[in-house]
Amino acid sequence: xxxxxxxxxxxxxxxxxxxxxxxxxxxxxxxxxxxxxxxxxxxxxxxxxxxxxxxxxxxxxxxxxxxxxxxxxxxxxxxxxxxxxxxxxxxxxxxxxxxxxxxxxxxxxxxxxxxxxxxxxxxxxxxxxxxxxxxxxxxxxxxxxxxxxxxxxxxxxxxxxxxxxxxxxxxxxxxxxxxxxxxxxxxxxxxxxxxxxxxxxxxxxxxxxxxxxxxxxxxxxxxxxxxxxxxxxxxxxxxxxxxxxxxxxxxxxxxxxxxxxxxxxxxxxxxxxxxxxxxxxxxxxxxxxxxxxxxxxxxxxxxx
Amino acid sequence: xxxxxxxxxxxxxxxxxxxxxxxxxxxxxxxxxxxxxxxxxxxxxxxxxxxxxxxxxxxxxxxxxxxxxxxxxxxxxxxxxxxxxxxxxxxxxxxxxxxxxxxxxxxxxxxxxxxxxxxxxxxxxxxxxxxxxxxxxxxxxxxxxxxxxxxxxxxxxxxxxxxxxxxxxxxxxxxxxxxxxxxxxxxxxxxxxxxxxxxxxxxxxxxxxxxxxxxxxxxxxxxxxxxxxxxxxxxxxxxxxxxxxxxxxxxxxxxxxxxxxxxxxxxxxxxxxxxxxxxxxxxxxxxxxxxxxxxxxxxxxxxxxxxxxxxxxxxxxxxxxxxxxxxxxxxxxxxxxxxxxxxxxxxxxxxxxxx
Numbered sequence: 033x034x035x036x037x038x039x040x041x042x043x044x045x046x047x048x049x050x051x052x053x054x055x056x057x058x059x060x061x062x063x064x065x066x067x068x069x070x071x072x073x074x075x076x077x078x079x080x081x082x083x084x085x086x087x088x089x090x091x092x093x094x095x096x097x098x099x100x101x102x103x104x105x106x107x108x109x110x111x112x113x114x115x116x117x118x119x120x121x122x123x124x125x126x127x128x129x130x131x132x133x134x135x136x137x138x139x140x141x142x143x144x145x146x147x148x149x150x151x152x153x154x155x156x157x158x159x160x161x162x163x164x165x166x167x168x169x170x171x172x173x174x175x176x177x178x179x180x181x182x183x184x185x186x187x188x189x190x191x192x193x194x195x196x197x198x199x200x201x202x203x204x205x206x207x208x209x210x211x212x213x214x215x216x217x218x219x220x221x222x223x224x225x226x227x228x229x230x231x232x233x234x235x236x237x238x239x240x241x242x243x244x245x246x247x248x249x250x251x252x253x254x255x256x257x258x259x260x261x262x263x264x265x266x267x268x269x270x271x272x273x274x275x276x277x278x279x280x281x282x283x284x285x286x287x288x289x290x291x292x293x294x295x296x297x298x299x300x301x302x303x304x305x306x307x308x309x310x311x312x313x314x315x316x317x318x319x320x321x322x323x324x325x326x327x328x329x330x331x332x333x334x335x336x
Numbered sequence: 337x338x339x340x341x342x343x344x345x346x347x348x349x350x351x352x353x354x355x356x357x358x359x360x361x362x363x364x365x366x367x368x369x370x371x372x373x374x375x376x377x378x379x380x381x382x383x384x385x386x387x388x389x390x391x392x393x394x395x396x397x398x399x400x401x402x403x404x405x406x407x408x409x410x411x412x413x414x415x416x417x418x419x420x421x422x423x424x425x426x427x428x429x430x431x432x433x434x435x436x437x438x439x440x441x442x443x444x445x446x447x448x449x450x451x452x453x454x455x456x457x458x459x460x461x462x463x464x465x466x467x468x469x470x471x472x473x474x475x476x477x478x479x480x481x482x483x484x485x486x487x488x489x490x491x492x493x494x495x496x497x498x499x500x501x502x503x504x505x506x507x508x509x510x511x512x513x514x515x516x517x518x519x520x521x522x523x524x525x526x527x528x529x530x531x532x533x534x535x536x537x538x539x540x541x542x543x544x545x546x547x548x549x550x551x552x553x554x555x556x557x558x559x560x561x562x563x564x565x566x567x568x569x570x571x572x573x574x575x576x577x578x579x580x581x582x583x584x585x586x587x588x589x590x591x592x593x594x595x596x597x598x599x600x601x602x603x604x605x606x607x608x609x610x611x612x613x614x615x616x617x618x619x620x621x622x623x624x625x626x627x628x629x630x631x632x633x634x635x636x637x638x639x640x641x642x643x644x645x646x647x648x649x650x651x652x653x654x655x656x657x658x659x660x661x662x663x664x665x666x667x668x669x670x671x672x673x674x675x676x677x678x679x680x681x682x683x684x685x686x687x688x689x690x691x
Contacts, residue, residue, distance in 0.1 A: 127577070138575065144568035146635040147561075155565055156577035158558045168556045 055118065056081050057219050057250040058103060058134065063112035064274075065098050072098040073274045075112070079267075080219055080250040085241065087253045087261035089294050090271035096254050099271070100221050103252070104136040105129035135217035137208045139224045145197025149189060152196045153178040153211050177214075185210045185243050202233030206240045213244055220244055221252045226260050238264050258294045262287045270294060372629030373641035375680045379627070379673070380644040380651070387655035394658045397534040404536070407650025408543035409598060410624055411643055413617075415543075415550050416587075416594040418625035418642040422554070423587045424567035424634025425481035427470060429488035430591055431617030436492050437463045437599030438609040439500055442509040452517040460596045466492070467592025471585030493615060500611035513607040525597075526605035539601055543643070550639035563587065567634025623670065624649055627677040648673060 056079040064074040073095040080086050090096045101107040102114060105123030113120050116132050123129045126136070143152045150171075159170040159177070175192055182189060187206050189199070196204055205225045212220055222241065226234040242264050245251050255261050261268060268285060270278040270293045278285075278293050368374055387394050394400070417430055427433075437459045445455035466488065474484045497507070504510060512518060528535040554560035562583045565573035574580045603609055628645030630637030652669050656662075 126575075130577075144565050144572050144635065146568045146631075147564050151561055151564070155561065155573065158561055160558060167558075168552075169558065169561065171556075 056115070057117065058252075059113075059115040059118075060099075060103070060109075061113040061115065063102060063109045063114060065102060065107060066110050071274055073102075073109075073271075076269075076271070076276050077112075077279070078269055078276075080252055082218070082250050083245055083248045084266040085245050085251040085253055085264045086267045086269065087255065087265035088269050088271060089255060089258060089261055089290070091256060091294075093273075094271040095274040096256075096271055097223075098274075100136065100223055100252065100254055103129070103219075104134060104221055133216055133218035134221065135212035135215065135219070136221040136223065137205065137212055137225065139205075139227055143196045143204050143208060146195050148193045149196050149199070149207060150175045150178045150192040153181075153192075153207060153214075157215060181214045182207065182210050185213065185240055187240065200233055200236075201229050202236035205229075205237045209237075209240050209244055213247060213249065217249060219250045219252065221254070223254050224256070225253075226255060226257060234260060256294065258287065258291045262290060372631075372636060372638045373644060374629075376628050376641050376644040376648070376677060379677055379680065380648045383648050383651050383655070383673075387651060387659065391655055391659035394655060397532065399654065399658055401531075401534050401536045401540075403650050403654045404540045404647075405650075406653050407647045408537065408539040409601065410620060410649050411543045411646030412539060412546065412598050412601075413591075413594045413621045414624035414628065414642040414646045415546055415639060416590040417618075417621040418628060418630045418637060418639060419550060419554065419563060420587045420591055421622070421625050421630045421632065422567050422634060422637040423563045423584060424570065425474065425584060425587065426485060426622065427467075427588060427591045428482065428485040428618050429466070429470065429492055430595060430621050431619075432489055432492040432496060432614040433463060433466055433592065433595035434599045434602065434617065435496050435609060435611065435614035436466070437596045438603040439496055439509060439611060441600065442512055442603050442609050443500070443503050445515060446510050446512050447503060450516075452512060452515050452521050456521060456600060459599065460593075463592040463596035463599070464589050465592070466595075467589035468585055470591075471588035474588075475581045475584055489618070496611045496614075507611050509609045509611070511607045512603075518604070521600070522604040525600040525603075542597070543646075547639055547643045554639050559583070559586075564635060567631075567636075569635070620649065620670075623674050627674060645677075 058080040060078040102109045105126040161170045441455035441459035445452045474481045527538045562578045566583045624645035625642045628641030
């Protein structure tokens with residue numbers, strides 16, 4: 033399965049990411065967030081650069097949602113800094129984040145199922161023409177623009193008038209991504225876009241994610257699937273219990289190691305010693321703690 | 337899921353398509369059926385033909401005018417109720433709000449002995465305020481509109497009776513037909529005009545004008561886009577920047593406007609208002625909207641569908657009389673129609689949205 037994953041990865045990602053490096057569009061420096069007594073996120077640093085996919089991995093409750101809520105403006109951080117284009121900011125609404133070019137595509141908050149594709153594409157930012165009392169939708173221009181923009185992303189739909197609910201989950205996500213790109217997003221936050229999708233549909237979404245990256249956007253890909261992350265990711269951050277457990281560039285880490293981290297590798301290694309006391313449990317193939325490159329930042333030498 | 341229709345790019349998907357990928361439009365018949373007003377149009381045509389055959393007296397111009405008048409009084413309110421339903425909400429107070437508006441205009445003018453237009457304007461403000469209150473309460477509390485407007489329904493029903501009794505010592509308001517401005521207002525809200533020897537009520541014209549306006553707003557303006565969006569998926573709509581609160585409150589206010597208009601019609605055509613009326617009418621409006629192809633849960637429907645829905649109601653209502661049957665059957669007939677229309681809508685939507 034892992035082999036298959038990496039095989040597809042080569043097809044999706046180019047050998048050298050286009051906008052490699054460049055100044056960070058969005059950066060977190062030692063950021064954290066507490067809800068009353070609960071510390072949901074602590075001392076997390078993360079940089080999103082143009083033309084690169086930054087993957088944020090973590091189990092349920094690891095703080096992934098809190099992280100994107102800070103960047104997308106739904107919540108404010110209570111420690112550390114959030115920098116956009118190098119200057120510290122503090123968003124109070126998602127609209128402010130959007131105005132700075134930070135768009136979020138939520139897994140379930142993407143589209144209105146019964147409305148046609150083109151109406152969904154422009155929902156909330158409709159094109160109009162004519163003076164006020166007779167100001168009306170510029171339907172022809174909207175349909176044309178939506179079609180062009182979707183084709184630019186490599187999405188070809190036969191009929192933009194059909195309800196978007198009749199498209200597959202992956203296509204809906206793709207339309208939402210194309211919409212964010214069209215409306216000037218420089219940073220695209222994708223919240224578990226592949227979580228509810230089948231293998232084929234996930235591939236479709238990953239492809240458009242790569243297309244957005246190739247257009248020079250900084251992409252933040254939230255997921256708990258290391259295989260999906262490794263297919264498109266340039267940088268991997270693993271969150272555990274609200275802190276950064278691992279932060280590594282693609283060159284520094286392999287898929288297996290990433291998977292081990294995601295599977296709670298450090299905990300599993302500790303568990304291994306306990307399980308070894310119990311008869312009938314095969315512990316030979318579980319990783320040792322020292323195999324896992326302790327904690328962030330992981331060094332590849334240790335792992336190999 | 338794997339048999340998805342238009343696949344994204346290179347991987348060929350099943351189904352007829354060219355390299356362009358744009359050909360797999362659904363057949364014309366299916367696309368027509370997907371329009372919310374087609375089912376009700378066929379239903380209305382069937383009812384019309386049925387009564388043309390069963391009741392010969394329907395065939396005269398005079399009885400057609402009566403049918404249209406009956407339809408227009410339902411249709412004028414069914415329009416905003418349908419828009420509100422597309423926006424995902426109900427208004428159970430729509431029936432009694434009509435009477436509240438008429439009572440306000442009538443009593444205010446009579447008691448203060450002012451021009452009736454003063455009463456008309458105050459009634460408009462009050463009706464819009466009731467709509468805004470319904471919307472605001474619903475948005476603020478997050479309660480279902482069913483509950484909020486059920487409350488308003490009961491409040492208005494009680495206030496109508498109690499205040500009328502208090503002010504006039506009667507269950508009806510005093511006749512205002514000899515007051516200043518009455519003739520003028522009557523011209524606008526309750527006059528008739530001659531078409532080839534047949535007297536047609538002006539409400540029929542208003543009904544069709546408002547229906548055309550509502551259709552244009554719904555399909556051709558940003559606001560219409562927002563109405564579909566807030567009814568279809570409120571959270572998605574909010575996430576992409578649609579002003580959900582504004583849209584919902586203004587939809588409730590549109591119902592208030594409709595209630596005012598119908599209330600003024602009743603006042604100026606009968607000169608007095610019975611304070612206990614209006615109860616039960618809200619369900620007729622909702623039924624006309626549903627028969628007209630509006631989805632009860634919101635997000636789908638049209639403004640022209642409820643026009644045919646209201647016509648069906650008017651036709652059956654008058655047709656039974658013209659056919660010489662016992663009018664007690666009217667409600668039973670309506671119930672059957674409502675169920676039939678709902679089933680047709682359900683079938684149509686499933687057929688049309690199937691991939």
